[in-house]
Amino acid sequence: MRRVVVTGVGIVSPLGAGYGAFAEAILDGRCAVGPIRAFDARTFAATVAAEATLDEREVAACAEATGCDPLALRIDRKLVFGVRAARQAIAHAFDGAPPPGLALSFGIGLEVLLLPDVASLYDPAKRDLDASRLPIPRRKNALRLSLDHVVDAIANAGARGRRRAYVAACASGTQAVGEGASWIARGAADAVLAGATDSMVNPMGVGCFSLLGALSPRAAADACRPFHRDRDGTVIGEGAAFFVLESLDGARARGARPLAEILGYASSLDAHRVTAPHPRGDGARRAMANVLARAGRPRIGYVNAHGTGTPQNDAVEVQAIRATVGETAIGATKSQVGHAMAAAGALELAATLLCFTHGRCAPTAHLGALDPACAADHVVAPRAFSGDAALKNSFGFGGQNASIVVGGAP
Amino acid sequence: MNPAGPIDRDCFIVAARADADGAPPLGRKLSRYLTDLGAAAVSAALADFSSEKIDPARVGVYTASGAARYDLAALGVKMARLDGSGPLWSGGLADLDPFALLKLMSCNVLSVLSMALPAEGASEHHADDAPGGIAALAAAAGAIRRGAIDWAVVVAFDDLASDHARAELAASGKRGDARQLAVLHLSAAADGARARLGAVKLLHGDGEGTVGGGAALSVVVEALASLRDPILLAVETDGAVATVELLPVHGVSP
Numbered sequence: 043m044r045r046v047v048v049t050g051v052g053i054v055s056p057l058g059a060g061y062g063a064f065a066e067a068i069l070d071g072r073c074a075v076g077p078i079r080a081f082d083a084r085t086f087a088a089t090v091a092a093e094a095t096l097d098e099r100e101v102a103a104c105a106e107a108t109g110c111d112p113l114a115l116r117i118d119r120k121l122v123f124g125v126r127a128a129r130q131a132i133a134h135a136f137d138g139a140p141p142p143g144l145a146l147s148f149g150i151g152l153e154v155l156l157l158p159d160v161a162s163l164y165d166p167a168k169r170d171l172d173a174s175r176l177p178i179p180r181r182k183n184a185l186r187l188s189l190d191h192v193v194d195a196i197a198n199a200g201a202r203g204r205r206r207a208y209v210a211a212c213a214s215g216t217q218a219v220g221e222g223a224s225w226i227a228r229g230a231a232d233a234v235l236a237g238a239t240d241s242m243v244n245p246m247g248v249g250c251f252s253l254l255g256a257l258s259p260r261a262a263a264d265a266c267r268p269f270h271r272d273r274d275g276t277v278i279g280e281g282a283a284f285f286v287l288e289s290l291d292g293a294r295a296r297g298a299r300p301l302a303e304i305l306g307y308a309s310s311l312d313a314h315r316v317t318a319p320h321p322r323g324d325g326a327r328r329a330m331a332n333v334l335a336r337a338g339r340p341r342i343g344y345v346n347a348h349g350t351g352t353p354q355n356d357a358v359e360v361q362a363i364r365a366t367v368g369e370t371a372i373g374a375t376k377s378q379v380g381h382a383m384a385a386a387g388a389l390e391l392a393a394t395l396l397c398f399t400h401g402r403c404a405p406t407a408h409l410g411a412l413d414p415a416c417a418a419d420h421v422v423a424p425r426a427f428s429g430d431a432a433l434k435n436s437f438g439f440g441g442q443n444a445s446i447v448v449g450g451a452p
Numbered sequence: 453m454n455p456a457g458p459i460d461r462d463c464f465i466v467a468a469r470a471d472a473d474g475a476p477p478l479g480r481k482l483s484r485y486l487t488d489l490g491a492a493a494v495s496a497a498l499a500d501f502s503s504e505k506i507d508p509a510r511v512g513v514y515t516a517s518g519a520a521r522y523d524l525a526a527l528g529v530k531m532a533r534l535d536g537s538g539p540l541w542s543g544g545l546a547d548l549d550p551f552a553l554l555k556l557m558s559c560n561v562l563s564v565l566s567m568a569l570p571a572e573g574a575s576e577h578h579a580d581d582a583p584g585g586i587a588a589l590a591a592a593a594g595a596i597r598r599g600a601i602d603w604a605v606v607v608a609f610d611d612l613a614s615d616h617a618r619a620e621l622a623a624s625g626k627r628g629d630a631r632q633l634a635v636l637h638l639s640a641a642a643d644g645a646r647a648r649l650g651a652v653k654l655l656h657g658d659g660e661g662t663v664g665g666g667a668a669l670s671v672v673v674e675a676l677a678s679l680r681d682p683i684l685l686a687v688e689t690d691g692a693v694a695t696v697e698l699l700p701v702h703g704v705s706p
Contacts, residue, residue: 250553440563
């Protein structure tokens with residue numbers, strides 16, 4: 043098995059674009075949660091989100107490159123975010139053009155229905171759908187921004203080798219990075235662009251997650267407060283993070299400087315319920331136990347938790363961490379950047395890398411009154427990292443669990 | 453890192469289906485999280501599996517689907533009340549089924565199937581659209597060969613007959629086929645096997661087409677029905693070419 047290292051990072055986040063800006067904001071303890079700007083959400087049950095900045099020049103460039111209608115790219119913003127983050131990661135890793143066989147391991151979420159299209163398509167008199175009602179420019183991406191277009195756009199950023207697109211709800215990003223690392227370890231690829239992009243800051247996303255009761259109803263910057271005694275839901279975020287992964291030998295041969303090493307990856311299923319984690323976190327424990335075994339049982343100095351701020355997730359996760367990892371520092375980045383859904387694991391893995399690139403543990407913001415059921419060594423302010431490795435957890439709807447262990451650059 | 457051990461062993465196809473005919477329908481408790489086709493896919497996958505056969509931790513689920521197919525007729529009724537200037541929430545969204553969005557998460561078939569089997573091992577849902585079924589098959593076979601799991605259920609599905617798909621296809625001047633569903637059960641053991649799975653490869657290119665997410669795996673299921681000699685299937689899908697090698701199992705009638 044080959045050793046796998048990270049040689050490039052690209053990020054578009056609610057706290058800024060680029061790994062440097064993201065790192066500075068995370069370690070400053072900044073929070074990106076605020077009133078929703080993407081659409082008029084004043085009457086919605088949830089009115090705050092953590093939004094990334096959508097650059098109109100990038101919208102225009104992506105529209106021209108992909109043939110997608112700009113309106114679709116503005117409503118469903120994941121393509122624009124993903125292309126930008128993918129390009130950043132490639133530029134970070136390679137001085138010139140990326141290798142032609144650069145593979146793509148990609149995590150993604152739900153295709154968002156473009157509501158203006160649906161409203162225009164429906165004929166109330168006939169109580170039926172009339173496709174001819176779609177405006178001509180919208181026909182290429184009628185009703186939704188196709189995942190095909192998103193994956194193709196990311197691949198065209200420079201990853202034209204082997205390609206896989208994974209959907210594992212909120213665990214998609216972690217799974218994509220883990221699977222990409224596994225390809226390199228097994229020799230199925232030499233270099234992989236791995237990561238995820240997502241945005242649910244749109245009426246369908248915010249509306250439907252509100253209906254599920256997953257979102258905090260509080261219109262406050264601290265609406266997402268993992269492990270807090272009075273936590274009442276998560277906050278939707280958005281963004282993208284991509285990593286260039288290479289074999290250690292390959293990176294050294296071309297003189298690249300690794301940022302960190304991927305020491306292990308494991309996934310599991312709760313096989314319990316779609317909308318709630320296993321009450322003892324059995325699936326989460328299996329994922330963590332397996333990844334620790336595969337990583338050679340390093341001393342874990344920090345866990346970046348899934349930490350959604352929902353009543354159900356956090357206590358179960360803390361108990362599972364303590365049972366499998368033991369006493370260790372825990373942080374939850376969603377408190378600062380919200381829940382980026384399919385991209386959450388990738389964004390938060392970038393926060394986990396701060397242990398090795400900056401020697402600091404990313405914190406949990408807004409943790410004023412700790413829930414006794416979540417008692418642990420919580421990182422309430424950035425602190426020095428101490429340990430051999432760090433662990434990143436992601437748990438998705440439907441009991442889909444993924445865990446990655448990362449270590450310092452060899 | 454060690455992805456799951458260096459074991460290299462054979463992988464066998466022990467069951468295959470292209471529909472849910474004869475399979476017991478899924479109960480309301482689980483089907484409420486799924487589209488109609490998703491529920492049929494789970495029923496078809498359950499029909500050929502005995503939970504007594506194997507440790508759930510050694511069972512994986514590998515699924516693939518086409519695009520999200522929204523229930524436009526239901527949404528249309530609600531959205532028709534919106535004139536574009538009114539409040540979205542009180543004007544329609546607040547009345548939606550709480551599971552309206554959750555039903556459309558294509559990985560829900562994986563999740564529900566994991567509960568119903570049960571399966572707790574390494575699993576993946578692929579969103580590669582038309583090539584997804586072969587991508588899922590390749591991943592499942594790889595997991596068995598590496599020893600990560602001992603049994604895999606591979607499911608690919610898509611609904612090109614849905615209102616949503618028909619509207620999209622009509623808007624682009626294309627037509628699609630009906631619902632697509634394919635299920636394969638893979639095992640590390642040859643007991644009762646219908647075929648041995650050889651190499652599975654998937655290459656992306658620049659193809660064009662409207663093949664749905666279940667079509668490619670359906671070709672494999674069809675080929676199994678007439679397997680007498682080794683077959684190398686070449687399956688062209690949207691933007692990809694897949695090859696799947698099927699080998700007869702000695703002493704087992706196809």
